[in-house]
Structures are given as C-alpha cells and as structure tokens.
Amino acid sequence: MRDGIVRQPVFEKPLLAALRREYGRSIRCNLTDLDDLPPRPSAPCQLYVHVPFCESLCPYCSFHRVQFRQDKAQAYFEAVRQEIRLYAERGYQFTDVYIGGGTPTVLPRELARTLELIRSYWPIRWVSVETNPNHLNRETVGILSDAGIDRLSVGVQSFDDELLRQMGRYQHYGSADQTAERLAAVRGRFSTLNVDMMFNFPTQRLDSVERDIETLRALAVEQVSFYPLMRFTSTERNIRKRLGNAGAERRYAFYQQILRGMRPAYQPSSAWCFSRVAPQEIVRPIDEYITQASDYVGVGSGAFSYLDGTLYATSFSLRRYREALAAGRPSITRCSILTTRQRMRYEFLVGLFGLRLPFEQIKMKYGAEFWWRLAPELATMGLIGALRYDAGAIQLTDRGMYCWMLMMAEFFTAVDRVRDAMRLHIREELSAPSIPSITSQPAEPDPDRFRTGRFSQHAS
Numbered sequence: 001m002r003d004g005i006v007r008q009p010v011f012e013k014p015l016l017a018a019l020r021r022e023y024g025r026s027i028r029c030n031l032t033d034l035d036d037l038p039p040r041p042s043a044p045c046q047l048y049v050h051v052p053f054c055e056s057l058c059p060y061c062s063f064h065r066v067q068f069r070q071d072k073a074q075a076y077f078e079a080v081r082q083e084i085r086l087y088a089e090r091g092y093q094f095t096d097v098y099i100g101g102g103t104p105t106v107l108p109r110e111l112a113r114t115l116e117l118i119r120s121y122w123p124i125r126w127v128s129v130e131t132n133p134n135h136l137n138r139e140t141v142g143i144l145s146d147a148g149i150d151r152l153s154v155g156v157q158s159f160d161d162e163l164l165r166q167m168g169r170y171q172h173y174g175s176a177d178q179t180a181e182r183l184a185a186v187r188g189r190f191s192t193l194n195v196d197m198m199f200n201f202p203t204q205r206l207d208s209v210e211r212d213i214e215t216l217r218a219l220a221v222e223q224v225s226f227y228p229l230m231r232f233t234s235t236e237r238n239i240r241k242r243l244g245n246a247g248a249e250r251r252y253a254f255y256q257q258i259l260r261g262m263r264p265a266y267q268p269s270s271a272w273c274f275s276r277v278a279p280q281e282i283v284r285p286i287d288e289y290i291t292q293a294s295d296y297v298g299v300g301s302g303a304f305s306y307l308d309g310t311l312y313a314t315s316f317s318l319r320r321y322r323e324a325l326a327a328g329r330p331s332i333t334r335c336s337i338l339t340t341r342q343r344m345r346y347e348f349l350v351g352l353f354g355l356r357l358p359f360e361q362i363k364m365k366y367g368a369e370f371w372w373r374l375a376p377e378l379a380t381m382g383l384i385g386a387l388r389y390d391a392g393a394i395q396l397t398d399r400g401m402y403c404w405m406l407m408m409a410e411f412f413t414a415v416d417r418v419r420d421a422m423r424l425h426i427r428e429e430l431s432a433p434s435i436p437s438i439t440s441q442p443a444e445p446d447p448d449r450f451r452t453g454r455f456s457q458h459a460s
C-alpha cells in the first residue's frame, strides 16, 4: 500500500487480463434477420419490459435510451401493451416482471396501466421497476405502490454533488441531499428498495466513496448495487469530454474500500450487489444487468430476449417498433444462436456471479463436458485463488469477486457490441418495405429451428 491506495497483487494482472479477453469474446453474435416471436418456452419465464425514455441522457450510459417526449412515450406504452397482447395470444406464460430502461417511471400512469394488463393475463409473483430520484415524489410513489410494485431500484450513482454535476444528473435528477431525503421518505413503501451506485469515475476520490458508503448505511436501504464505470465504444467520447480520462489504476482500491465499508451491515449477494439482510433471506436481488431467471422474454424497443440458447433483439428504431405493432406484428428483427461453449461460459459467469454454483446444477445441465470444456479458466482462477470447492458447489472467494466483477464488465462490453450492431441496423430497418398488417393469427413457429440452451441477461 502506497499513497493510502490498495494495489492489486502483481501476479494477478496478466492472468486476469487473459480471462477478461476470453470472456469479452464469449458472446460474439452473428445476428440474422427474423420477423416473428421466438418459439414458446416449455416452462413459464420472466418478462422484461424496456422503456427507453429519459429526461436527460447521462454521458456514460450505453443502454438503449432516448430523450423523453410525452407524446412519443404515450404512443410507445400503447405499442408495448400491444406486444404484450401478442405474447398472451401465443400462450406464453410469465411469472415475474422486470421493468427497466431508460426510465420506466416517466409516465407512471401508463406504467400502471401496462402492469394491470400484464396481471390480467398472468399471476405475477414479483414486479421490479427502475427509476430516478426525481420521481420519488408523493404522486408517483403512490401510483407505483398502488400498482403493486414489490421492488424499486433507484439510480443514485453518487452522493457527491460535484460528480453529479459532471454527469449532468444534479441538474435533472437532484442534489445528493435531496436524493437522500427522498430515499428516506420512501423507505418501507416497497418490499425491497435498491440503490444503484457507481465507482471509478475519473475524478472520483476514495474519500467521496467513503462518504457514499456512510450515507447508504445511515439510510439503511435493503440493497445497494455498486457498479464499476463500464466504458464502451459508444460512450468513450462522452465520458472523456464530460467526466475525464482516467483508467483502471484505482478500481481495485475502490472495490476493496466498498467491500470493507459495506460489511458487516451489508453482505454481498453478488460481486456488485450488497444486501442488508442475509443474502439467503432475499427472494431475488434486483440487478440491472443480471436476471436470475435463465430464460426471459424482452418486450419494448431495444429489448433482448434469451430463450433456449438463442438471443433475440427487438428493433432499436422506435418508429419501426410502433409501426410493426400497429400492424399486429412482433418487432423482433434479429436473433443469434449461441454455441455450446458460449452458453456454458455465459452460465458459468452468471451462475457464479451469485457467488455459488452448485455441482448438481452443473451436472444436470452439462455433465462432465462442463469440466473439460472450461478447464483452462477453472485452472487460471484456481491459480489466482478466486475459487473454492466447498459444500457441494464452486464458490467465489473475496479475491474471486473482484475478478468476477471485471469479467462481467468485459462480458457487457461484448453485449454492447450487439447493441451497436442493432443501432447500425436501424437504417436498414427503416428503408425496408412497409410492414404488412396481419389479419389472421400467425402460424406457430417451428421449434426445431432453434437449438436448446440457456442465457440470462436483459441489458438493453
């Protein structure tokens, strides 16, 4: 330790770099055109709804998001409801709903109407919704609570006003003090209140993160997610211009500080998510990046679905999305079938991200093939001291948690390349012949067109 900064052990760096490089390649998608719903899964799964509107666009964010306009958002929610009806007509079954964005609460009444429609079709157990601090007002919270939302996730990022100003969030989403007051006021209104935080901004300091942790502990929210700033090709210029240009030197020190500061009041439930109660008491943590459900269907422009080893992407063009739904057609435009190795790696990454991957689960899905196919990474992680084989499961050590967080970040860089490909595809979609409407029910798709397997993220 020099300058009060904890440094990563030197020997870890090259091994970690090799692992990250591999996992950054693990989802190289060959997207092909598709113009139908995916084959219906055999078991009920999770429904993800994407609402891409935001009142202000943050410079670091590469999710599919657009500037909020009341009329556009209104028409968008109508199209989303139309898409939900299509899935209901085709006999899909959903158990849980995650509504992410963008900012799903830009039109809370529209959101509530959409949830009402979903509940009219399926007996939903859990509803999670993302929001921003400026929406934690009496009226919106009342609507969300009446709509039966169980878990609310609020994007705070930092309690440092200077940093919030640099992000442009202070001006639109409120100061640190306002946000803390609003969070205190909604405590107890939802079964889980999650706060999203970020670290490793170029101008962020260790003492600023220290104060963030103190504030969070005083607020005693049920869950806190601490994401490392992920830099993508699509955001790199904006990050440099608005937030500065610093690398990864302090990331390890930030992470160690977060682990030290959050414990013992909070316990990790994944490598970047901390829960106030024991993780096993949490039915399912909220995570913007990972869903616990293996298979899920995404509705809304820019949503991904993952079903039986195939990734599906819905049009990133809002116009094309609305037009397709108005014509009674789904708006999934592309899909990609993952190879067995890609699926194994993905499941390994996501499974162990929850800190523990039972041997039984591995055996059921992949048998012995899993061990020899993933032997290089298992050996490398063993060398770093990232894994422990204990109590019938592969377990992540504290050292492994840092390693995992970086690999996840690398994986999401790969996902972002899929988003880039979809954004590039918008022009082609718009120049395609106009969408014919359908009067009769489309034929059930042939399930043999797709290979089987699993995947589970809904970053849109």
Ligand SMILES: C[S@@+](CC[C@H](N)C(=O)[O-])C[C@H]1O[C@@H](n2cnc3c(N)ncnc32)[C@H](O)[C@@H]1O
Pocket (backbone or CB within 6 Å): 054, 060, 061, 062, 063, 100, 101, 102, 103, 130, 131, 132, 154, 155, 156, 157, 196, 197, 198, 227, 228, 229, 230, 231, 288
């Ligand atoms: C996509 S936003 C949607 C919800 C809401 N609009 C908000 O700002 O919180 C969800 C969370 O993703 C995280 N996020 C967005 N871009 C990120 C990036 N480049 N690196 C790390 N985390 C990011 C932020 O913590 C953010 O709160």
Ligand code: SF4
Pocket (backbone or CB within 6 Å): 053, 054, 055, 056, 057, 058, 061, 062, 063, 065, 101, 102, 103, 132, 155
């Ligand atoms: S971080 Fe949230 S508010 Fe900011 S642009 Fe992304 S989705 Fe919108």
